Amino acid sequence: MNDVCDSALAAERAPDISVSTITKSGTDKPAIPLVVYCLSLGFFALTTSELMISGMLPSLQLAFDRSIADIGNLISLYAMGMVVGGPLVTILFLALKIENKRGLLFLLIFYALAQSVAASTSNFEVLMVARVVTGMAAATSFGLMLAITAQLVDPSIRGRASSLVFAGLMICTVFGVPAATMIDHAFGWRASFWAIVVLVLFCALVIALKIETAPEGKAADLRSELKEMARPKLWAAYTTSALVIGSSFAAYSYFSPIMTELSGFTSAQVPVLLAVYGAGNILGNYIAGRFADRYTFKTLATGISLMVFAMLLFACLPQSKIAAVAAIIMIGLTGIALNPALVARVMRIAHPGALVNAMHASVINIGLAFGPWAGGLAISSGLGLNAPLFVGFGMALAGLLTILPRALRNV
Known part of the structure; x- marks a missing residue:
């Protein structure tokens, strides 16, 4: 009953749908417009740009x-731009009353220009600045993409629509980063950067042609968005997201050395296992998206519980190949794959505007940065190579505790 009330309230607060129809022909089932898949491509391009440095380290070093x-700091600089710049740029856009579509188009074009500078420069300092600037644009773009997605679909399927947008992030880890690495090997690192420029501009073109601009007076209002940010439940949801995503990256960042030095896998087997993890991300994202709208807290409780078990299993039995593979699959099915449910929870608490979503992306990036840092600190403190898995277990358990009371009430 509470789910129905929440959905009705969300529908009442939601802006007008900016597509001509939201139903499938001949049925009354809400449909997801094809343009949402373009927003997913935008997520794919921007996250590939963030993470592809990891596969291009030798080329950039040379x-x-x-x-x-x-060179590794280029990833951190991008993330720092997202954490700090995303909310600030979003607040600026809201203060200037820039409508979501226009703001997103401006940012994507700006991103393409900054990425072009990065692709052209031979000055490392210029490349560093470009990474910070593109990170700032990416965080705000993520917030606007999710806000537009919420406008385009019926409130009852926002979680499922968000899962399609987040699929771009999942596919990035399986195809985007390897593809960027292959382009780097074949044509040089600059070609990988230029490929991102082409993808971003393509997304901008589709958005310009296929998404209607909100009517006059429908531009987001800074005061109302800041009022949404004052909700304590919203920050509780942000905390859960940071802990869950941070936990998954605390483990993922050290999978390779753990698998080779503790689990006994060869270096040649590691890419296969990482591909299995990535495939789990895609499948888990799909599953979470199907249940996130109607069973938000049950989905989160089930997923995080499985994640807690997997982390503990891997941490306690790192020498067992069977345990390692099982844990990798379970962590892949959960972790970042729970994003649709995490976003659905946020959208149920507050109006899904650009600032709410941009701040969510920033908080997630804080967790993403903290998890690997804490895992590395645990290793350097002499706690063993499996210490990041215990860090991940602790963060996942803390995340579970933040939602367990509500989940037990069947909300």
Whole structure:
């Protein structure tokens, strides 16, 4: 009953749907417009741009004559831009009353320009600045993409629609980063950067042609969005998201050395296992998206519980190949694959505007940065190579505790 009330309230607060129809022909079932898949492609392009540095370290090190650590910082700079710049840029857009579609188009074009500078430069400092700037644009773009998705679909299927948008992130880990690495090997690192420019501009073109601009007076209002941000339940939901995503990356960041040095897999087998993990992300994202709208807390409770068990299993039995494979599959099916349910929870608590979603992306990135850092600190403190798995277990357990009381009430 509460789910129905929440959906009705969300529908009452939601802006007008900006597509001509939201139902499948001949039925009354809400449909997801094809343009949502373009927004998924946008997620794919921007997250591939963030993470592809990991597969291009040797090329960039050679091109700029920098250490591996310096090149690795290019990922951190992008994330830092997302954490700090995303909410600030979003607040600026709201203060200027820039409508969501226009704001997203501006950001995507700006992103393409900044990425073009990164692809063209031979100056490492310029590349660093470009990474921060593109990170800022990406975070705000994510918020606007999710806000537009919420406008395009019926409130009853926002979680499912969000899962399609987030599928771009999942596919990035399986295809995007490997593809960028292959392009780098075949044509050089600059070609990978230019490929992102082409994808981003294509998304901008489709959005310009296929998404209607909100009517006059429908632009988001800064005061109302800041009022939404004052909800304590919203920050509780943000905390859960940060803990869950941070937990998954605390483990994922150290999968390779754990699998080779503790579990006994060969280096040649690691990419296969990571592909299995990525496939689990895609499947888990699909499953979570199907249940996120009607069973938000049950989906979260089930997924995080499985994640807690998998982390503990892997941490306690890292020498067992069977336990390692089982844990990798379970962590793949949960973790970042729970994003649709995490987003659905946020959208039930607050109006799904750009600031709410941009802040969600920023908080998630804080968790994403904290998990690997805490895992690395645990290793350097002499707690063993499996210590990041215990860190992941602790973060996942904390995330479970934040939603367990509500889940037990069958809300």
